[in-house]
Amino acid sequence: MRVIASANQKGGCGKTTTAINLSSSLSLKGKRVLLIDFDPQAHATMGLNIKPSDFEKSIYDVITPKKKGFLGIGDILIEIKDNFDLAPSSLILSAVEQELIGIDGREDRLFEAIQELKEEYAYDYIVIDCPPSIGHLCFNALRACEEVIIPIDMSLFSLRGVAKLLEIITLLKDNVGHDVKSRALITMYDRRTRYSRIVLEKVKAEFGDNVFDTVIRYNIRLRETADCGLPIGDYDKHAIGHQDYENLAEEIVNLETAGIHQNLNTLNRVQDILQKTEEYMKSPGIEQPISEMEEPSSYQIQSNYSKMVEVITTEPADSFYNDEDI
Ligand SMILES: Nc1ncnc2c1ncn2[C@@H]1O[C@H](COP(=O)(O)OP(=O)(O)O)[C@@H](O)[C@H]1O
Ligand SMILES: [Mg+2]
Secondary structure (H helix, E strand, O other), X not given: OEEEEEOOOEOOOOHHHHHHHHHHHHHHOOOOEEEEEOOXXXXXXXXXXXXXXXXXXXXXXXXXXXOOOOOOHHHOOEEEEOOEEEEOOOHHXXXXXXXXXOOOOHHHHHHHHHHHHHHHOOOOEEEEEOOOOOOHHHHHHHHHOOEEEEEEOOOHHHHHHHHHHHHHHHHHHHHHOOOOEEEEEEOOEOOOOHHHHHHHHHHHHHHOOOEOOOOOEOOHHHHHHHHHOOOHHHHOOOOHHHHXXXXXHHHHHHOOOOOOOOOHHHHHHHHHHHHHHHHHHXXXXXXXXXXXXXXXXXXXXXXXXXXXXXHHHHOOHHHHHOOXXX
16 A cells, blocks of 8 residues: 655645546556545545535544544545545644644554554555645644655745755654655646746756656646546546546556655654644744745745754754653
């Protein structure tokens, strides 16, 4: 089973579109796929035509510490089509960011839920659609996955979101030994525009080999699918958007798996990183998602974040084990 997250702090770069259509294309190849909607905005849920009235329990009930006895992901599954299940999300998931503060094991809720699922359900792929922010939800997703797809639409804002995500991924690797393989995916590419070509070059310069060969072209059909609640392949199988996601699924299936093993002995270190992350998250403004409308003047956010990363990375690794809460 491969667990793949679709993440970028920037909104509107194609995370959800990628999560839905990659899941669908993998399922069309006969792979058993679970899509976990891990965004309180529930766009993946809605994008598959599942409305709040269609389910009682969501991924919130799996993750929240407030419930007595957790639900498993198996308790909330909705079958979308052959080989394709959804763990739906709802707005209340946003409460988790606050509810998890200071809770033991808060960084491993999703990881553990997926481990339990493994025994009973034979999924080949689990795809996690992340929210456009770096907080507990994104952190849980990064802990639970072995691979991250980072969709980058043709704007430099997307690259800015990536820098922050990559810092967290590096921290997890250096301090915790959890090595998440990240690859950039170019989305909404329009080769006719010079700007698209410039961004493409920058992405390749930044990510080197870690860019998917597949490029998702701008395709109006992909926009339409969100309204009709269908993966692109079920809406218009001749659309270039469908071809592109078929190619992405093929490329992913053929990629060597990262072969990453979760090391539970590193738990204490993760908790320490998370605790420090939370301290800085409390600063107003730090968790603002980056949207296309946002103006790059938020130096406050940048500097708080850099400070947070600086504190975490300069902390000697051994001291992670000596904290009073261990
Ligand atoms: N390749 C594409 N071509 C055209 N529109 C796209 C493409 N990918 C995504 N979109 C549209 O862009 C918007 C944002 O995409 P979405 O996947 O919701 O981003 P995110 O999950 O990162 O916020 C949606 O309206 C979606 O339909
Ligand atoms: Mg989304």
